[in-house]
Amino acid sequence: MSFSDSVRQRMVEGSWIRRMFEEGNQLKQKLGADKVFDLSIGNPVMDPPPEFYKELQRLAKNPLPGMHRYMENAGYAGARSAVAETLSGEMGLKFRHNNVVMTCGAAGALNVALKAILNPGEEVIVFAPYFLEYGNYIDNHGGVIKVVPTDDSFIPRLDALETAITPKTKAVIVNSPNNPTGVVYSEDLIRGLGRLLGKKQRHFGTKIYLISDEAYRKLIYDGLKYPPVFPHHRQSIVVTSHSKDLALPGERIGYIAVHPECSEHDDLMAALIFCNRILGFVNAPAMMQHLVSKLQNVTVSVADYQKKRDFLYNNLVRMGYSVVKPQGAFYMFPKSPTKDEMEFLNELRQWNVLAVPGNGFGTPGYFRIAYCVEDRTIEGAVAGLEKAAKKFKLC
Numbered sequence: 001m002s003f004s005d006s007v008r009q010r011m012v013e014g015s016w017i018r019r020m021f022e023e024g025n026q027l028k029q030k031l032g033a034d035k036v037f038d039l040s041i042g043n044p045v046m047d048p049p050p051e052f053y054k055e056l057q058r059l060a061k062n063p064l065p066g067m068h069r070y071m072e073n074a075g076y077a078g079a080r081s082a083v084a085e086t087l088s089g090e091m092g093l094k095f096r097h098n099n100v101v102m103t104c105g106a107a108g109a110l111n112v113a114l115k116a117i118l119n120p121g122e123e124v125i126v127f128a129p130y131f132l133e134y135g136n137y138i139d140n141h142g143g144v145i146k147v148v149p150t151d152d153s154f155i156p157r158l159d160a161l162e163t164a165i166t167p168k169t170k171a172v173i174v175n176s177p178n179n180p181t182g183v184v185y186s187e188d189l190i191r192g193l194g195r196l197l198g199k200k201q202r203h204f205g206t207k208i209y210l211i212s213d214e215a216y217r218k219l220i221y222d223g224l225k226y227p228p229v230f231p232h233h234r235q236s237i238v239v240t241s242h243s244k245d246l247a248l249p250g251e252r253i254g255y256i257a258v259h260p261e262c263s264e265h266d267d268l269m270a271a272l273i274f275c276n277r278i279l280g281f282v283n284a285p286a287m288m289q290h291l292v293s294k295l296q297n298v299t300v301s302v303a304d305y306q307k308k309r310d311f312l313y314n315n316l317v318r319m320g321y322s323v324v325k326p327q328g329a330f331y332m333f334p335k336s337p338t339k340d341e342m343e344f345l346n347e348l349r350q351w352n353v354l355a356v357p358g359n360g361f362g363t364p365g366y367f368r369i370a371y372c373v374e375d376r377t378i379e380g381a382v383a384g385l386e387k388a389a390k391k392f393k394l395c
């Protein structure tokens with residue numbers, strides 16, 4: 001074999017979203033883009049907010065000397081300080097620049113964090129349904145994924161988590177607002193999770209990191225307030241990005257923030273910075289660091305996303321679909337009317353509607369809809385979802 005067997009296998013297993021995306025593109029070429037209602041990929045159609053373009057123009061007109069050179073692998077002190085200042089306001093703890101590493105998106109942040117903490121064979125727990133790349137990222141760094149179920153509302157079950165934790169557990173990844181369900185975890189849940197991890201750490205004499213993937217933290221609806229993990233567990237690492245809140249997924253800018261009182265904090269930070277370097281990222285993109293340091297309090301229109309959510313959710317419920325109401329992100333995860341969700345998705349495809357099977361998130365029997373698309377795409381998809389609902393006698 002001329003290339004890695006394990007890469008070959010992972011490419012086959014984990015390519016649902018890409019496969020649907022490519023299929024969507026083929027259909028669009030065949031039928032015309034306006035005839036295809038593609039809800040398969042979380043690539044926001046929204047453009048970045050006006051403040052982004054204003055800062056971009058300001059920077060272009062007033063270039064800083066040396067602004068395209070290498071820098072410290074952790075990123076510019078100014079960008080790290082801007083992030084730290086905002087976090088101090090949001091997280092109920094005082095952050096400084098030396099608690100923050102700028103990264104190439106949340107994906108870069110996750111890889112850096114996992115590389116820094118994992119020894120071969122150590123376990124990382126995730127809750128199903130989960131962002132499937134977690135399995136690839138954990139494997140990248142010699143870890144072993146352990147999948148724990150959630151309840152009917154996609155809330156992690158702490159009793160199931162308790163039995164899954166072993167002396168080899170190095171980290172638990174939580175993702176709220178969640179991809180693919182849109183569910184936001186409550187403060188009570190996070191508190192319970194923190195207590196359980198503390199108890200297990202004492203029991204096994206180990207350290208268990210809580211890695212909180214907050215890629216959608218600012219996309220939160222119904223006036224909810226985001227409950228931070230930091231107050232509930234000292235071994236907490238937040239990974240996030242501006243891919244979704246500033247609609248900059250192609251620009252690859254994000255960060256890692258470490259609890260200021262995490263044990264061995266300085267050694268962990270040094271390890272994270274080293275890993276940012278040796279994974280080949282070297283540092284987060286310089287221009288984007290300059291820009292986002294001025295945009296920490298700016299977000300795309302959350303009200304627009306909430307409107308899309310309401311329209312889609314209300315229609316799905318009216319048609320008889322069983323779906324948990326999402327409170328954040330831009331995904332929904334309805335139950336498939338057929339046991340094998342591919343049968344249902346094939347029916348949807350007859351109406352040129354594309355969605356991703358729950359299997360792609362470790363939870364068969366469901367399908368994921370990404371509603372970060374134009375309203376007309378959602379409206380066209382609703383028509384197809386209605387025809388499919390009738391065929392499967394939901395309404």
Ligand SMILES: Cc1ncc(COP(=O)(O)O)c(C=O)c1O
Pocket residue numbers: 042104105106107108131175178179213215240241242243249253254
């Ligand atoms: C839950 C989750 N984590 C991480 C990422 C990666 O984000 P980024 O594009 O910032 O690397 C995504 C992207 O869709 C995601 O859904």
